[in-house]
Amino acid sequence: MTTYQVRVTDMPTSERPRERLLNYGAKTLATAELIAILLGTGQGPGKLSAVGLGQYILQCLGENQRDAMSVMRDVSPRELMEIPGVGPAKATSILAAIELGKRVLQSRPPEQTVVDDPSVAAAAMSHELMWQAQERFAVLFLDIKHRILGMKVITIGTATETLAHPRDIFREVLKHGATRIIVAHNHPSGNLDPSQEDIHLTRQLLEAANLLGVPILDHLILGNGDFSSLRQTTALWQEANSA
Incomplete structure (x- = not known):
């Protein structure tokens, strides 16, 4: 898996996750890019970009993306904050998005x-x-x-x-x-x-x-x-x- 070191702000505007989401829809973004939008900034090991940190989080949660997404649906704040580069602010953003997604799917x-x-x-x-x-x-x-x-x-x-x-x-x-x-x-x-x-x-x-x-x-x-x-x-x- 390619790890993003380049900062989002250094990307051409048309290639940035936020702009691509607005122009083409959320389905066009990789999971790591969606997480990057929630994180806002990067860091963690090797001073990763926001997208790179999103990839790193997925790697820490599971051996592959399916495993990571399965873990993420019930991940705890402590589990997220044990990942280098994820503090309380980033953890709460991710957890809030997960819960919102559940509520949308569960709406009857x-x-x-x-x-x-x-x-x-x-x-x-x-x-x-x-x-x-x-x-x-x-x-x-x-x-x-x-x-x-x-x-x-x-x-x-x-x-x-x-x-x-x-x-x-x-x-x-x-x-x-x-x-x-x-x-x-x-x-x-x-x-x-x-x-x-x-x-x-x-x-x-x-x-x-x-x-x-x-x-x-x-x-x-x-x-x-x-x-x-x-x-x-x-x-x-x-x-x-x-x-």
């Missing part, structure tokens, strides 16, 4: 929101699933027009697994008077690939849904600020419809 759409895309369902469930340290399994209850009626966490598991039984799930479906549902669970590791247990449970739920006449629109896996849709990434729904 108002009920009666129409779920017309998996991303809408993921946003509606993220406040209960996205950043949890343990696996949780939840159900989003919808009416016939795919409007949200409510949501319920059915089970809470360990750090690596959770259990959900179709009986418990459809008991809640009937209680809420839902005619459509979306099920979802989180992977605390951030890996969004479905496990064999996830595939098996989804098959069970699709079979039960066909018997009860309550369609399951999707099974989502959430984690580390992102999500995946089993309906889009597997052939389970086609298999269920052809059975």
